Amino acid sequence: MGIHEHYEHFPIECRFHQRVYTGYRWQRGWVRRGEWPHFWGNPPQGVKPEEAEDVLVAEEQGEYTFYNAFETADLISSVSRMVEDVRSGKNKKAAVKKWVSEYGFLGANLGSDFVHPKWEALADFWREAETLADLWGKYKQVTQRDMSGLRGWIRFVELPNDGDPLIPSPEGSRTKSDFSKEPGVMSFGTADLFFSATLEEIGQNPLRFYQLAGLRYILVRINGRIKSLELNYTGVEKIENPQDDIFKIRPVLYPRTLLEAMYLQFYILLSGHNVKICKHCGKPFPLKEKYSKNRVYCSDRCNNAAKMRNYRERKRQQVFLPR
Numbered sequence: 013m014g015i016h017e018h019y020e021h022f023p024i025e026c027r028f029h030q031r032v033y034t035g036y037r038w039q040r041g042w043v044r045r046g047e048w049p050h051f052w053g054n055p056p057q058g059v060k061p062e063e064a065e066d067v068l069v070a071e072e073q074g075e076y077t078f079y080n081a082f083e084t085a086d087l088i089s090s091v092s093r094m095v096e097d098v099r100s101g102k103n104k105k106a107a108v109k110k111w112v113s114e115y116g117f118l119g120a121n122l123g124s125d126f127v128h129p130k131w132e133a134l135a136d137f138w139r140e141a142e143t144l145a146d147l148w149g150k151y152k153q154v155t156q157r158d159m160s161g162l163r164g165w166i167r168f169v170e171l172p173n174d175g176d177p178l179i180p181s182p183e184g185s186r187t188k189s190d191f192s193k194e195p196g197v198m199s200f201g202t203a204d205l206f207f208s209a210t211l212e213e214i215g216q217n218p219l220r221f222y223q224l225a226g227l228r229y230i231l232v233r234i235n236g237r238i239k240s241l242e243l244n245y246t247g248v249e250k251i252e253n254p255q256d257d258i259f260k261i262r263p264v265l266y267p268r269t270l271l272e273a274m275y276l277q278f279y280i281l282l283s284g285h286n287v288k289i290c291k292h293c294g295k296p297f298p299l300k301e302k303y304s305k306n307r308v309y310c311s312d313r314c315n316n317a318a319k320m321r322n323y324r325e326r327k328r329q330q331v332f333l334p335r
């Protein structure tokens with residue numbers, strides 16, 4: 013297996029060798045977070061017994077396999093599906109253990125000592141999984157032209173035309189995207205995108221504006237998560253000439269954790285082109301020319317599965333329709 017085709021266009025090779033242990037089990041324990049994270053099976057001094065939490069632990073710490081995270085494109089979509097399943101009633105601990113048994117720890121509790129994590133607190137895993145799934149769902153809305161979804165979290169607001177110096181808007185901009193929850197309250201953040209179009213003009217042809225604003229938001233969130241990537245190299249090549257010597261290194265980007273690798277994959281998908289997120293399974297799929305006619309599903313299988321689901325949904329609604 014080599015690098016997955018979705019990442020091949022990226023100019024720098026990316027590698028993350030993820031460790032998957034042969035077994036995992038849940039344990040109650042006490043967690044110290046931060047630079048030197050630690051996990052205790054018995055309460056350490058100065059810690060209250062009731063502060064124990066659920067922690068997933070690698071069973072045989074010497075037994076594991078490796079895989080390169082950049083050889084698969086399923087990581088983000090499978091985490092998103094797991095979050096969805098749990099939200100619709102599946103057992104959280106069982107679902108998390110199943111995912112980790114297949115893909116390994118996210119690395120949410122990794123400290124600055126760069127070792128492979130041997131445990132992960134449920135609370136941290138879940139927070140990270142939900143954050144990533146939420147962002148992936150937003151990206152899905154952008155690629156699927158899901159206007160009602162996009163309207164749920166993106167708004168456009170008019171900028172005051174008195175050139176208020178407290179509002180850092182570029183010259184000539186009349187509106188900006190806004191992500192604050194309360195209508196009427198203007199917030200400012202790094203994800204804001206400014207437009208010279210008026211609110212009325214945006215309203216006339218909204219899709220493009222919502223997509224651009226949404227992508228901007230997603231990119232800012234991703235960038236915040238790939239800051240500690242290590243740019244390194246594998247080997248030095250020497251090209252010998254009679255007079256001059258030419259040296260060349262082969263650059264490689266190394267994420268520190270699986271989570272960081274997943275955000276980097278997200279970034280790489282955005283830096284390519286023609287990728288859409290399947291409306292049914294949530295996997296990214298390339299928009300080859302013969303498929304370019306408004307495809308919403310990655311495969312016939314997902315198309316049929318979605319049809320079946322819609323059919324059952326309609327049936328159910330008919331049953332509960334009041335007379």
Ligand SMILES: [Zn+2]
Pocket residue numbers: 290291292293294295309310311314
């Ligand atoms: Zn699909």
